[in-house]
Amino acid sequence: MRHLRKMQAVGSLAAIALLAAGCSTPANNKDAVAAEGLGTPSAEVAQAAKDFKGPFTYWIGLTFPESSNDLEAARIKAWGDNLGIQTQVVKVNQNEVVQQTSGAIEAKSLPSAMTVPYDLMSTMGTGGQLSPVPDSYAAIGEAHGGWLKSIDSATKAKSFGGKVYGVPFGFFGSVLFSRADLLKQKGFDAPPKTWDELLAQSKATQTPPKTYGMGFALSNVLDGNLTTSIMQSFGGRVADDAGKKCTINSPETATFLKWIKGAFDAGQFPPSVVTWDGAGDNNSYTSGESLFIVNTGSVYQSMKKDDPELAKASAYSALPAGPVAQVAPVDPRYRVVPSSTSDAGKILAQDLFKTLADDTYMAGFMENATYGPVLNSQLKYPVFTDSPVHAGLLKQAEKGTAPAFPDTANAAYSDYQNAFSTPRMVQRVVVDKVAIDKAMAEAQASCQKIYDQHAS
Amino acid sequence: MGLLLTLPAVAVIVILIGYPTISSIWYSFTDRMVGSPGRFVGLDNYTRLVHDSGFLSATANLVLIVGVSLLLKLVLGTVVAVILNRPMPERNLWRLLVMLPWAMPGFVAFMGLRLMFESPYGAINVALESFTSPVPFLSDPNWARVSVVIATVWRGFPFWAISILAALQTIPKELYEAARMDGASAWQQFTNITVPQIRSTVAVVAVISAIWTANGFENIWLMTQGGPSTTTMTFPVLSFLSLQSRQLGQAAAYAVVILPVMALFIMLLSRRKKEF
Known part of the structure; x- marks a missing residue:
């Protein structure tokens, strides 16, 4: 019995020593x-x-x-x-x-x-x-x-x-994560170069409700502002070159809205994208639900640690181009x-x-x-x-493209983005099923209010 | 001398309630943005609301989400209070457990519920897997309202239960004994003794709960952010979204427009208090 206690004590000491060693090495490195x-x-x-x-x-x-x-x-x-x-x-x-x-x-x-x-x-x-x-x-x-x-x-x-x-120290970029392993099985050897290619790959590969192609947030969170970049790649613009008058209500924006509504109605998005929080895309991709997501890279960091196999099975590429331009904001x-x-x-x-x-x-x-x-x-x-x-x-x-490109980067554009204006316009179309013209007119009005406030 | 003695209380009310309220009302008539004084724009911020789909949804939800939640909290709270008022083993432990949803931080409660409602891999959907395809609890407009109401009721009913339980315990037992001797059924005892005795408490709790629910932010923001689209939108969330783009004037208008409804609740509460 005494022997057993002694062994337990020695074991405990050894564990503490190991823990201390494990903790101190990175800490010392960090301090250095x-x-x-x-x-x-x-x-x-x-x-x-x-x-x-x-x-x-x-x-x-x-x-x-x-x-x-x-x-x-x-x-x-x-x-x-x-x-x-x-x-x-x-x-x-x-x-x-x-x-x-x-x-x-x-x-x-x-x-x-x-x-x-x-x-x-x-x-x-x-x-x-x-x-x-x-x-x-x-x-x-x-x-x-x-x-x-x-x-x-x-x-x-x-x-x-x-x-x-300000003094810059790094930038957040938008990287397209794709499930290369599953896409390869369907004959897609390279990540999509255009949004239409992405839609085609998504349609051919997804198996809902197990997997969905397009894991892009359409909710009132910062990730939802990816929709602004997609809209811009279709030729839509938030405002004119002077950065004063909103130009959301345009045929190019309508084309973008038709495209995204088509994809949504065809079941390419996980249904929950319209209420995702900031971690929605991360969770969707790491759980295997989405084939594509756009992320700054935080998902890779968590996969590297928790699911290295998924990290290896994924491809990382630039944001696809639209019919008018490739918009990949830095x-x-x-x-x-x-x-x-x-x-x-x-x-x-x-x-x-x-x-x-x-x-x-x-x-x-x-x-x-x-x-x-x-x-x-x-x-x-x-x-x-x-x-x-x-x-x-x-x-x-x-x-990559400059912030706000092809729009003019100014305070009004920032506040337009901070109000999640584009994803809210998209939600009006895909959730509320309002006419595209009406959704654009509403977005135009709220956008102009923001721009007017900055002009005054 | 009397007036002098009330001065500290008056000062506290003016500084902590009067100034912020009057400032908000004033801001709502300006185009003030964060860091800039803004200009007087009259009723501009209010006239915009008429065409704002978010405002219309928030108004509808003031009735739908707040009204339905109150009703369900009343029913559930009363049932639980009546059960907890009866003799049972470990009664204090049960009373403690019932309080848990209300006692835990809102953030934890609503994040937990959100994870449970997630589709397709939330706990509820996993449990239902054998019976049905995934239910879009948070992404379907109708289900989203239902989910938000369930979450709001789950978090709020303990307050009702414990308040009603306190009221139940003040009812003299002799009233029930006399009723039983007169041959009153359990239902008759409930409607003729229990209900009249707890009515005042229920009224006060209802008004307080209505104010809390109408002003609730975390239940909506953490579950749906007011979405999908504007389906579960409420005034606090609209106000927050305006603040997100630094429009203090518009955010104040969303907050001020709900003031008459709150004032009505508070008047009802004051009237009830006088009755005690």
């Missing part, structure tokens, strides 16, 4: 990456650190997996510790960043610095809520081999009036400084941006997070050759 390249601060930054009052708050947009968020938080903490300032990292769900930021703007409680999607940078920048950061943008670009062309032109969009409101993510941040805070924020752009750190960060590259130095990160999804993002960095 987080502290990489933190040197002596410049005199200006050291003085700003002395003058700065209160904790330095930074909002990071949550991404998948959690380890990348933790790494970012650790890096910010290490930077703060190096300067002797207290930091506070707040993780914000990217689906809720607009509401949280809107609340903070109204309550005048924006953080010292934050990460935002392109849309939000656009609305905040032109609304006077961001402090321009042209010098940091130029310095970081120069230190890392220059900005990629598509990112540079998006950052210096005409609607920003020559101002640079959606850069930015680090920005609210104009409400104190002068010392602005200096610190820009120093933090430089710290976060460090290549050793970013290579570690991108290893997990599914961001595409924005700087030339990032092109050499091993992840962009090792991971098929990252490789797809690398291609998209070169060939």
